[in-house]
Amino acid sequence: MEIGIDKIGFYTPNTYVDMVKLAEARNVDPAKYTIGIGQEKMAVAPVTQDAVTLAANAALQILDEEDLEKIDLVIFGTESGIDNSKAGAVYVHDLLGIQPHARAIEVKQACYGATAGIQMAKGHIALNPESRVLVLGTDISRYGIGTAGEVTQGAGAVAMVISTKPRILVLENESAYLTSEVMDFWRPIYSETAFVDGKYSNEQYIAFFLNVWEQYKAKYGATLADFEAICFHLPYTKMGMKALREILDQGSQADRERLVAHYQTSTSYNKIVGNIYTGSLYLSLLSLLELSDDLKAGDKIGLFSYGSGAVGEFFAGRLQEGFREALAIAEHKALFADRKELTVEEYEAVFSQTLPTDGSTVTLDIAADPAVICVAGMEDNKRLYINKTNE
Template sequence: MKIGIDKIGFYAPHLYVDMNKLAAARNVEPEKFTIGIGQEKMAVAPITQDPVTLAANAALIILDEEDRAKIDFVIFGTESGIDNSKSGAVYVHRLLGLNPNARSVEVKQACYGATAGIQMAKGHIALNPDSRVLVLASDIARYGLNTAGEATQGAGAVAMVISADPKILALEDQSAYLTADIMDFWRPIYSDFAFVDGKFSNEQYVLFFKTVWEQYKTKTNLGLNDFEAICFHLPYTKIGLKALRTILEEASEESQERLLANYQSSTLYNRNVGNIYTGSLYLSLVSLLEQSEQFKSGSRIGLFSYGSGAVGEFFTGILQPNYQEYLYSEKHAELFASRTEVSIEEYEKMFQQTVPVDGSTAVFGSTNDPAPIQLKGIKDNMRQYENKTN
């Protein structure tokens, strides 16, 4: 039985900062942001968008009534959770009007969470072939104003329906994975911002990739020439290229050209959204499928997932016949086209507007947010959500 991605879509806030202007405001050469880390625009979340609403808005794009009836497991991958007890999946489950006879949980391991969710979903579908699982990857990356990590912030979510006989990508059984207790990136419960050892984290990212790639080759006897493309977790778009280049000489010249060209296609959306943590790998996959020339059915796509702290995995999928008919390219193009640029001053003001944490009541005024699902305020320590489509 084939199990894999039947549907995939993403959502990003309607506001963004131009990275050239951010560089100018920080007295940095623009090329450091646009070429050095490979970012052009950074999505900015207004107060009315949090990880729950971003995930729900992403899912709203792809779900139909049949999905709502058949989804009996919701897995929410995030490192930006809003509650230490209640999962974001439960909120999304209600906002989307899903089948009440369902499991709903939140999964955390830095940027690896959604990949863990997909592997859990595969096991569930194997036991329940008629079921569907909704896997959500949603995060808001925040490092603080005028910090070293500011240029690698972002906000957004990816939603995926995992099912038997998937229409887009059938996931293969063999994968390679690795865990090591390291402190390259972490966020204690008491901190609003993450701590990161940037140089060390980059080194570990590449090391993890090379290690799981070697393990994968040993398990499968496959090599680079067997891949149409490889997608990477992209906290910024240059990092995946660094990793790919460490093994590129293993491929033929023709394969090298193909892999590099497809890598560029896989980074286009990430360049214009920024870092969405656990959703970054899957935003890259959406970008690859929607921005590359049509791939042949049966093409193999590699996926490298990395979550600091650290867990890494390399796994693969096979593109299904006519997969492009089941993408949401037009809706995603409309989303990008409808976004509004904000000034650095406006961005800084929004960044400092946060949800109260002292139990006070708050009602968030209009931000001209066009999203159908929004956070409207706080009352009695409870977030107040609204789905305008209901």
């Protein structure tokens, strides 16, 4: 039975800040951001967007009536959850109008959450071949204004429909994974922003990649020549290249040139969105699939997922005949084209806007947000969501 990604959608807020201008405002050489980190723009989420609405907007773009009837499991991967009890998946299920006889859960393991969701989805579909599973990777990366991590902030969500006979990518069953208790990145329940040991986290990312890659090779006899491309979790776009360079000498010159070229293509969307945690690997995959002009059916794509704390996994999939026709290329092109640049001052003002935590009532200006699904306000400690198409 072939199981994999049948549809993939993406959403990011319509506002961003330019990294050159941010660097200048922070008295930093812009090359440190654009070359050293590899980022060009950073998506900025208004107060009317959170992990729930980002996920719902990403899924809204790709789901049709048949999906709404056949999806019986919604998996919401995030580290930006809005409730310690209720799963964000429940809100998304309601906002999208998915049939009621479905499971809806939230999973958490830093940036690994969406990958965990995909692996769970594969097991569910193996037992229920007629089912479809909606897997969401949705996050808002926040470190704080003027902090060392500010340059690796971002916001967005990737939504994937997992099914049998997938039109985009069949996911292979071969996989290698690793868990180790490390404190490279964390966000305590009481904190609105994350904490990170940057140098240590980079070291752990590379160490995990090398471990699971060597596992994968030993278990399945794999070589670099088997892969047309390898996509990475990208907290910033230079991170994946640091890991890839560690294994390039294992292949031929042709392998090196091919993998590096496709890696560069796979970072294009991430460069102009920033870090979206659980969705970053799949935004990289989306960038590769939508912007490469030489991929073909049967090509094997490697995927490295890493979630700090830490869990890592290397797995792969094969592209399907006609995969391009199943992509929402035009919609994503329009999404990026319609974005508005904020000044650094405007970005700081938006970043500082937060929802009340004292139970007070607030009504938000959703007319200023072009997204279909928004946070409309708060009342009695409850977030009020709205799907404008239902109004």
